[in-house]
Amino acid sequence: MYMLYVIPGSHACRSAILMLEHKQVPYRRVDVPTLLHPLAARLHGFDAGGETRIAGTRRTPAIRSGDRLGTVPALASHDHRISTNRQIARFLEDRHPEPPLFPADPLQRRAVEEAERWANGTLQMAARRIALAWAVRDPSAMSRSVADGRMGYLLYGRALTRRLIIPIIGRRVFDVDPAADPELLADLPAMLDRIDAWIADRILGGAQPNAADFMIAPSLALILYRPDVLHLFENRPALELVDRLLPEPA
């Protein structure tokens, strides 16, 4: 039985959850308290899989420390400790080939891996900073709105904790200030265009979702917790993708 260490509502962690569900392998989800997760990951024998994350143009001290200690999602089997979605995807593909996470054709696989790399390197951080810019600008509205959603509540179950702590995470860990918001949002349409183009080229959004779909949909779902960005998604294939993999709760 696998154990998957996550923090609640994390888009990065949701990618691993979706991949495990796709493979239909039994696992136990272990929720770790947000902010203690780098330490908890390390204490459970994980590292950060060699990631060197950048928030905008900065590697803040908190990000450096997370990259030294460990990140979630983190997957434990009786003899393995695997961190990062990239490595989890490959581990699962090796151990449980069906249904696949990557196309068999080498050219198609390369295209999916390129989309996966971009989702990990660019989109995952951009999505986090877009959501956090809102938290920094309007902590009360954010705290109310993220009590539930496509990935459940975000980071903390209690509204007051969300209101107090999430803006601090935004500022201190991910270098977000209210002035950054317009700039972050200005980059969003081009990112959505890129995703739509991959869908048009059948690299994403196929009948059988792949590792890149599972990396991209949760980042879009996180951005969509913000009610003020919905209009940017209207009529886009990217919205159909996230609606299919992570529907809005009824």
Ligand SMILES: N[C@@H](CCC(=O)N[C@@H](CS)C(=O)NCC(=O)O)C(=O)O
């Ligand atoms: N890109 C990696 C890293 C995921 C990641 O950044 N996870 C965050 C939680 S959403 C984390 O563990 N951060 C630790 C920290 O910032 O100290 C992946 O997809 O696995």
